[in-house]
Amino acid sequence: MSLARQVAQLLVVPVSARLGSQSPPREILKRLIQEVGIGGIWLTDGHVAEALLLIEEAQSWAALPLLVAAEVGRGLALQGATPFPHPLGLSRLGAEAERWAEQWGRITAREAAAIGINWLLNPVAEPLGELALAEDPLSALQLARAFVRGCEQAVPEGILTTASSFPGKGGFKSVQAGAERVPAALAGRRPKAADIPWCPRLSLTPAQLQEGPWLPFRGLVEQVGAILVSHVVLPEWDERWPITLLPGRLTQLLRQEWGFGGLIVVDSLDQGFLAELAVRVSGTESFPNSLAVRAFQAGADLILAPPDPTASLAAVLEAVQQGSLSAAQLAQSVTRVLRAKQRLLPAASALLQQVWPALAETDFSALGGWMGAKDPTDPALNRGSPAEQLKPLLLGDPISKDKDSVPRTRTALGKLFNRRSHLTSALHRAAQLGSLLAEKDIAPCQAAMARGGVEGGRPLSPPAEPGWLNWIWQDPPLGAADVQLQSPALHVPAALGMLPVLSDALTPLPWLEAALNNAPGFIFQGFLRDPLPNYVLDWLQQHRERVAAVVIYGNLSLYRRLQAHFPWANAIHSLNRDPWAQAEVMGRLFPNRSPSEGSKSHVAQPTIKKK
CATH class of the missing domain: 3.20.20.300 (Glycoside hydrolase, family 3, N-terminal domain)
Known part of the structure; x- marks a missing residue:
């Protein structure tokens, strides 16, 4: 050869x-x-x-x-x-x-x-x-x-x-270098990898x-x-x-x-x-x-x-x-x-x-x-x-x-x-x-990995009065791919009487504030790749007595930073955004409950705080 x-x-x-x-x-x-x-x-x-x-x-x-x-x-x-x-x-x-x-x-x-x-x-x-x-x-x-x-x-x-x-x-x-091809800071010495944009260092x-x-x-x-x-x-x-x-x-x-x-x-x-x-x-x-x-x-x-x-x-x-x-x-x-x-x-x-x-x-x-x-x-x-x-x-x-x-x-x-x-x-x-490949254990393996991908959360009772909201925030690049009509994150709260509010960075702020200010309480679900805008964090913090649960899908590092600065009492993180993960999260918030049962029966768990 x-x-x-x-x-x-x-x-x-x-x-x-x-x-x-x-x-x-x-x-x-x-x-x-x-x-x-x-x-x-x-x-x-x-x-x-x-x-x-x-x-x-x-x-x-x-x-x-x-x-x-x-x-x-x-x-x-x-x-x-x-x-x-x-x-x-x-x-x-x-x-x-x-x-x-x-x-x-x-x-x-x-x-x-x-x-x-x-x-x-x-x-x-x-x-x-x-x-x-x-x-x-x-x-x-x-x-x-x-x-x-x-x-x-x-x-x-x-x-x-x-x-x-x-x-x-x-x-x-x-380390992010300057915009110049060879920054002035490099003059007089041999360049190093640390001077190159996005060069990883351990x-x-x-x-x-x-x-x-x-x-x-x-x-x-x-x-x-x-x-x-x-x-x-x-x-x-x-x-x-x-x-x-x-x-x-x-x-x-x-x-x-x-x-x-x-x-x-x-x-x-x-x-x-x-x-x-x-x-x-x-x-x-x-x-x-x-x-x-x-x-x-x-x-x-x-x-x-x-x-x-x-x-x-x-x-x-x-x-x-x-x-x-x-x-x-x-x-x-x-x-x-x-x-x-x-x-x-x-x-x-x-x-x-x-x-x-x-x-x-x-x-x-x-x-x-x-x-x-x-x-x-x-x-x-x-x-x-x-x-x-x-x-x-x-x-x-x-x-x-x-x-x-x-x-x-x-x-x-x-x-x-x-x-x-x-x-x-x-x-x-x-x-x-x-x-x-249609083995009987593919679905159980998927479900087990989804179960392991969710941490935190405590059970809630369904709202005792109308007007509760299911506030869903999505990164614009994600579009509506993660939340569709039959997605558990949307379907389960709706079956419990919660009205959906879908928003992203393009949602008009006055409309969003008007919808949230008139609600006796809500759960927040964020499908995130990027950080949340500051005004969303501020609103969640200022009205935390009405926040029954905060759910973050994806972006584990962001979730942990939020927990360190805004330790909500009932926070859940899911590594995944797919229906398996959403079903696991909903199961933790509302256990022993089928969405098809309607919105009037209650779970014997602590009641969601009212306004």
């Missing part, structure tokens, strides 16, 4: 599966796979049916099987995939937490494999992250392990899981890092096949460059100190602040293409979203020729990447060994962990799985040679899903997927 082909195997390109606006365009993607020989694609959006078609076609173009990655936020990041509430709710389920985390992993991995995805950029191992599993490191580790166990149970032939995102960004500081000592945000990652080195590293500056090590671009740092820490034998994956290199950093530090506009060089020097095996794949590849080849990057190091990364593909596609093992003899010569059992697991050619690992009912991951003949003497093959995907398939047939297969 030529050096160019080797480097290409270490590049992963982001792809939108949307047929109407596929990005990159189909012909460019085909060239990157066929001619350049990239090692994988990363699905960023689209419908599951569109993703299924895209994966089938992309794999048919590839000389070697592709890694196909996707993120798991509240389910796979694709329309039509099974949605789930915010995963942080898992950590609040007590003794049941690991059981539901495992079930969530099982459902997600089975769905991914059925679509053709073989690499999940999850679990999120960092505590306090946007989609963290827990707020403390030990709980995050335990739940991440449970998620991985569920993935392994669902897909016996293998699915690549990833601890994300090292070194952790929860609570990081970002200002903790090594001991704090090991005992805090790094504990889950170190505890997962034996379970996951990859660690995703994000672009965070650790001032203890370097003030100028994030850890992803510091020569030798990832190798030293993850390989030598932690003994990790899996794939080290560097997060997207096409982020704007990285290009800004590269320009400022190097003083040349062409330097962003060399970010890939620095990432490999740091110890990366795979790079997500290089700014320009072909230019990045050329920069890496030039670095090897100049001696600033080791060809032997890149060859070791190729071995690890192809070993991962060998584990994921057992039937491709002979082909991969033919292309890369080091696979047959390396004793992977010495690595331990996911990479050193039992040889994938073992018949025991080739047994059928539910995913195989929809899409068998097999490679077949004939094999031809391209100009680089790399064997080419057509996957059985092409036999099962003919390349001339139309979207209608893909939608039919997506319906089959839904049937395949």
